[in-house]
Amino acid sequence: MTAEILSVGTELLLGNIVNTDARDLAVALSGLGIDVHWQSVVGDNPARLRRALAVAAERAELIVTTGGLGPTCDDLTKQTVMDFFGLPMVRDARAEADLRAFFAGREMPENNLRQCDLPVGCTPFYNSCGTAPGCGVRTPDGHVLVLLPGPPKELNAMLLLSALPWLRQFSGAVIVSHDLMCFGMGESAIETRLRDRMNALQNPTLAPYAKEGEVRLRVTVKAATTAEAEALMAPVIAEVRETLGDIVYGMDVPSIEAVVLERLRALGKTFAAAESCTGGLLAQRVTAIPGASEAFAGGVTVYTNPVKAWLGVDPETLDRCGAVSAEVAEQLAVRVREKLGADYGLGITGLAGPGTDGVHEVGTVYVALATPDKTEVRPLALGARSDRSRVRALAVNHALDLLRRELEKNEQ
Amino acid sequence: MTAEILSVGTELLLGNIVNTDARDLAVALSGLGIDVHWQSVVGDNPARLRRALAVAAERAELIVTTGGLGPTCDDLTKQTVMDFFGLPMVRDARAEADLRAFFAGREMPENNLRQCDLPVGCTPFYNSCGTAPGCGVRTPDGHVLVLLPGPPKELNAMLLLSALPWLRQFSGAVIVSHDLMCFGMGESAIETRLRDRMNALQNPTLAPYAKEGEVRLRVTVKAATTAEAEALMAPVIAEVRETLGDIVYGMDVPSIEAVVLERLRALGKTFAAAESCTGGLLAQRVTAIPGASEAFAGGVTVYTNPVKAWLGVDPETLDRCGAVSAEVAEQLAVRVREKLGADYGLGITGLAGPGTDGVHEVGTVYVALATPDKTEVRPLALGARSDRSRVRALAVNHALDLLRRELEKNEQ
Numbered sequence: 001m002t003a004e005i006l007s008v009g010t011e012l013l014l015g016n017i018v019n020t021d022a023r024d025l026a027v028a029l030s031g032l033g034i035d036v037h038w039q040s041v042v043g044d045n046p047a048r049l050r051r052a053l054a055v056a057a058e059r060a061e062l063i064v065t066t067g068g069l070g071p072t073c074d075d076l077t078k079q080t081v082m083d084f085f086g087l088p089m090v091r092d093a094r095a096e097a098d099l100r101a102f103f104a105g106r107e108m109p110e111n112n113l114r115q116c117d118l119p120v121g122c123t124p125f126y127n128s129c130g131t132a133p134g135c136g137v138r139t140p141d142g143h144v145l146v147l148l149p150g151p152p153k154e155l156n157a158m159l160l161l162s163a164l165p166w167l168r169q170f171s172g173a174v175i176v177s178h179d180l181m182c183f184g185m186g187e188s189a190i191e192t193r194l195r196d197r198m199n200a201l202q203n204p205t206l207a208p209y210a211k212e213g214e215v216r217l218r219v220t221v222k223a224a225t226t227a228e229a230e231a232l233m234a235p236v237i238a239e240v241r242e243t244l245g246d247i248v249y250g251m252d253v254p255s256i257e258a259v260v261l262e263r264l265r266a267l268g269k270t271f272a273a274a275e276s277c278t279g280g281l282l283a284q285r286v287t288a289i290p291g292a293s294e295a296f297a298g299g300v301t302v303y304t305n306p307v308k309a310w311l312g313v314d315p316e317t318l319d320r321c322g323a324v325s326a327e328v329a330e331q332l333a334v335r336v337r338e339k340l341g342a343d344y345g346l347g348i349t350g351l352a353g354p355g356t357d358g359v360h361e362v363g364t365v366y367v368a369l370a371t372p373d374k375t376e377v378r379p380l381a382l383g384a385r386s387d388r389s390r391v392r393a394l395a396v397n398h399a400l401d402l403l404r405r406e407l408e409k410n411e412q
Numbered sequence: 413m414t415a416e417i418l419s420v421g422t423e424l425l426l427g428n429i430v431n432t433d434a435r436d437l438a439v440a441l442s443g444l445g446i447d448v449h450w451q452s453v454v455g456d457n458p459a460r461l462r463r464a465l466a467v468a469a470e471r472a473e474l475i476v477t478t479g480g481l482g483p484t485c486d487d488l489t490k491q492t493v494m495d496f497f498g499l500p501m502v503r504d505a506r507a508e509a510d511l512r513a514f515f516a517g518r519e520m521p522e523n524n525l526r527q528c529d530l531p532v533g534c535t536p537f538y539n540s541c542g543t544a545p546g547c548g549v550r551t552p553d554g555h556v557l558v559l560l561p562g563p564p565k566e567l568n569a570m571l572l573l574s575a576l577p578w579l580r581q582f583s584g585a586v587i588v589s590h591d592l593m594c595f596g597m598g599e600s601a602i603e604t605r606l607r608d609r610m611n612a613l614q615n616p617t618l619a620p621y622a623k624e625g626e627v628r629l630r631v632t633v634k635a636a637t638t639a640e641a642e643a644l645m646a647p648v649i650a651e652v653r654e655t656l657g658d659i660v661y662g663m664d665v666p667s668i669e670a671v672v673l674e675r676l677r678a679l680g681k682t683f684a685a686a687e688s689c690t691g692g693l694l695a696q697r698v699t700a701i702p703g704a705s706e707a708f709a710g711g712v713t714v715y716t717n718p719v720k721a722w723l724g725v726d727p728e729t730l731d732r733c734g735a736v737s738a739e740v741a742e743q744l745a746v747r748v749r750e751k752l753g754a755d756y757g758l759g760i761t762g763l764a765g766p767g768t769d770g771v772h773e774v775g776t777v778y779v780a781l782a783t784p785d786k787t788e789v790r791p792l793a794l795g796a797r798s799d800r801s802r803v804r805a806l807a808v809n810h811a812l813d814l815l816r817r818e819l820e821k822n823e824q
Contacts, residue, residue: 013448015438016621019431022453026427036425037460041434041451048449055467209428272719279699280692283713287691290766290800298719300712301695307684307710307752340719354702388702 001144001170003029003036004060006052008067008077009150010043021066021155025148028159032171033222034062044074053084057143062170064163067150069132071112078117078147085139087119095124095133102131125162130154136166144170176229177220180240183256183401184247187215193243197236204233206240213394214256217248249404256400257285263407264295264344271344271403273299274311274336276323277352277365282396297342302332302349311335322359324351326377329366337370344406345370346399350380352391363391367399369406378402413556413582415441415448416472418464420479420489421562422455433478433567437560440571444583445634446474456486465496469555474582476575479562481544483524490529490559497551499531507536507545514543537574542566548578556582588641589632592652595668595813596659599627605655609648616645618652625806626668629656661816668812669697675819676707676756683756683815685711686723686748688735689764689777694808709754714744714761723747734771736763738789741778749782756818757782758811762792764803775803779811781818790814 005022012019022039029036038060042052056063068077082089095116100108115132118124122137127149134148146163148155182190187210191198194217198206204221219236223229241248250259264271273282283299286292302308305323309315312335313328321327329347337345350365351357363382368375380398382391417434424431434451441448450472454464468475480489494501507528512520527544530536534549539561546560558575560567594602599622603610606629610618616633631648635641653660662671676683685694695711698704714720717735721727724747725740733739741759749757762777763769775794780787792810794803 012435013438013451014442015435015440015448018435019451023424023427023430026425028427030426036427037455038464039425039431039453043449051471052450059463275692278696279704280687280695280711280713281699283692283715284690284696287693287713287715288801288804292691293715296715298713298715299692301692301699301710303695303699303705303708303710310751310753339722341722389700392700 001034001061002059003034003062003064004038004040004056005029005036006056006063006065007039007041007150008044008049008065009041010045010074012041012067013043020152021148021150024152024156024159025064025066028164029064029167031175031177032164032167033173033175034167034171044068044076046076046080049076049080050084053081057084057141061142062144062146062167064146064148066148066155069115069134069147069149071109071115071131073111075114075132081145081147082119085141085143085145087121087137087139089117089119092116092118092124092133095126098126099131123162123166125158125166127154127158128161129157134158134163136163173222173224174226174229175220175222176226176233177218178233178237179252180217180219180237180244180248181250181253181256181259182215182217182244182247183213183249183397185215185244186210190215190217190244194240197239197243201236204236206236212390213397246405246408249401255285256397256404257282258289260400260404260407261286261289261292261295263404263411267407267410269343269407270295270297271346272297272336272340272342273346273348273399274302274332275299276302276308276328276332276349278348278392278395278399279303281392282346282348282399285396297340300336300340308332312339322357324349324357324360324364324366326366326368326379329368330370330375330377333368333370334375343372344403346403348395348399350382350391350395352388352395353386354388362386365391365395365398367395367402369399369402371406376402376406413446413473414471415446415474415476416450416452416468417441417448418468418475418477419451419453419562420456420461420477421453422457422486424453424479425455432564433560433562436564436568436571437476437478440576441476441579443587443589444576444579445585445587446579446583456480456488458488458492461488461492462496465493469496469553473554474556474558474579476558476560478560478567481527481546481559481561483521483527483543485523487526487544493557493559494531497553497555497557499533499549499551501529501531504528504530504536504545507538510538511543535574535578537570537578539566539570540573541569546570546575548575585634585636586638586641587632587634588638588645589630590645590649591664592629592631592649592656592660593662593665593668594627594629594656594659595625595661595809597627597656598622602627602629602656606652609651609655613648616648618648624802625809629660658817658820661813667697668809668816669694670701672812672816672819673698673701673704673707675816675823677703679819679822681755681819682707682709683758684709684748684752684754685758685760685811686714686744687711688714688720688740688744688761690760690804690807690811691715693804694758694760694811697808709752712748712752720744724751734769736761736769736772736776736778738778738780738791741780742782742787742789745780745782746787755784756815758815760807760811762794762803762807764800764807765798766800774798777803777807777810779807779814781811781814783818788814788818
């Protein structure tokens with residue numbers, strides 16, 4: 001089955017928002033083995049939407065629209081699509097009851113009820129995050145239509161809860177993937193090690209995706225059932241893990257900080273961080289995860305030398321070695337561990353750019369780990385051509401990777 | 413002139429990346445007064461690209477493609493487009509010289525030279541961030557074509573330096589806008605105050621955009637020249653500033669943290685922050701701006717009560733009032749100011765969720781400011797239905813807003 005994603009919204013044409021809906025739908029439909037061959041965007045304009053529908057109907061069997069299901073006069077998608085395909089609409093009783101409950105105690109403008117009109121014979125997709133329902137329906141001319149709301153939260157919830165289960169009937173296969181998350185080796189080095197296997201593999205396939213110094217190795221397989229898919233993938237995953245060793249920090253995990261927090265919680269341990277050039281980015285990424293306080297005591301952004309000295313870095317060391325040095329990174333890790341009463345301490349100092357200090361290249365960073373009985377420093381050259389945000393992100397990854405490896409040793 | 417943006421790339425159809433290029437192009441073309449009526453996405457497949465070109469040629473006068481200009485066998489856009497419109501290509505001497513310089517000292521695979529073939533009679537757009545040039549050209553059948561590379565950095569640089577200046581010849585007018593950045597009043601409250609003016613205005617227009625508790629009020633005007641545009645906008649901007657007062661924190665500024673840093677630098681002052689529920693997000697946002705160390709001494713992420721006590725929060729206050737309290741926010745601000753030797757201190761404590769402490773609603777946050785001679789606390793109810801990242805972002809905005817208002821008073 002070939003599909004077209006048709007996004008409706010003038011705000012997309014003007015560039016006021018980026019079309020994450022199309023991306024989320026593309027991922028979800030690919031997962032069902034449905035080939036998305038086309039995406040298109042049209043404004044809130046019935047004449048141009050009809051033209052776009054004519055093009056889509058000619059080249060795709062499944063048409064998924066996003067946007068234009070709400071109550072305002074701009075919301076024209078449903079009426080225009082149903083007129084185009086000759087599908088009459090009726091008011092859906094449950095959608096109306098939900099809407100009236102939503103407005104309980106407040107006056108409901110009558111135009112809101114337009115949202116509850118759905119095509120005859122459709123499967124309604126009720127909206128768990130908003131008021132406008134979507135639907136899935138077959139047209140008299142044999143097309144499959146799916147109508148979804150535009151706000152990303154509503155779209156994603158409806159996709160997961162209603163649209164994907166309904167679409168499964170049109171999919172002859174499942175597509176399953178697993179992501180092996182790697183840190184500590186570049187994309188090209190990983191490709192060199194795995195190239196022969198990647199070229200030889202047909203199903204499952206193995207593909208690398210690089211992002212901010214991390215590589216996500218995606219193993220994807222098409223099979224009749226999920227169980228068969230898993231069985232086909234298991235030996236490939238085992239082989240990749242064998243080849244890459246400990247640069248694989250997890251499978252299907254969201255981030256290295258999530259892995260570190262998880263391991264610390266399992267061990268009942270905590271850590272703290274002193275950050276200079278990363279300026280709180282590590283703390284922020286860690287605390288963005290709910291429940292981080294169980295394993296993260298806190299951090300200090302030591303953005304100036306007096307603040308480094310206040311944390312306990314020796315002023316003589318700062319003078320002699322400079323703030324961008326292995327010695328200062330090590331002292332930051334040791335002091336923040338002591339002062340904040342954590343089991344592990346991380347220290348980060350370096351030059352994120354764009355300006356230089358006249359001594360170091362942009363991207364010169366030292367990350368350090370202090371444990372109850374030792375310290376370890378990793379000197380980094382993150383590239384003079386990297387921009388500030390990349391240097392900062394990579395430095396945080398390296399610091400977390402130091403701790404991740406230490407925790408793995410403790411578990412063995 | 414009506415335009416279609418045609419993005420070429422299988423990675424877009426699979427949802428591996430989100431189409432920021434289309435958004436950036438839409439904004440840029442709108443700025444020239446060119447109406448983008450259509451966007452479409454097609455994979456790296458010549459037959460389907462030809463079909464998409466036929467659709468685009470029928471409905472748009474200007475076609476802007478992105479992607480597929482590189483050296484690999486997947487990069488088919490240029491050849492397919494030129495075949496479709498019947499435009500022969502020749503090797504561009506400067507592009508070839510640039511490419512050979514890029515490979516100086518390394519072996520260059522010959523297929524790289526394909527990038528340097530450009531249509532006869534085009535205006536080449538050389539690539540300041542990569543190797544593949546783009547171009548602008550008129551077709552024999554009267555269309556205007558612009559070919560741009562896919563990687564966002566390359567696209568944006570080429571757009572600014574080459575494509576927009578070239579496209580200006582097709583635009584009869586300039587469109588200029590200014591953004592008034594507001595914090596401290598919701599979008600609907602701002603709309604209520606300005607509704608009559610917004611409805612009455614035709615050129616310039618006035619439109620609000622909401623994001624993470626901030627409102628960007630965009631004044632946009634279409635005029636023959638930039639000077640005329642500015643003259644038309646000035647009275648509207650003055651009127652909006654008059655109506656909204658000090659909730660407008662700046663015009664055409666990137667963020668409230670940039671404004672705070674700028675004002676501190678102008679005053680020769682510094683600040684420091686102690687963050688509980690925001691976990692380093694404030695420090696991270698401030699230090700993401702180059703040169704922040706001139707005005708930001710540092711911060712402490714006080715993620716647990718012992719770390720709050722270490723910074724100097726009275727344990728008795730923690731016991732009596734709890735960590736989520738005005739008293740603790742105030743002490744955090746006072747202590748971090750003292751300990752880090754800054755002119756101003758900010759303290760943030762609250763409940764970001766998703767879990768609750770059984771006492772406070774999610775979104776209960778206190779932000780505090782300590783100056784050399786006083787303290788000020790702003791209690792916040794950021795909404796039990798807000799998610800963790802929204803509560804954190806809003807709390808940071810409120811803390812920075814406290815400091816921004818204090819600095820404005822000092823300037824007066």
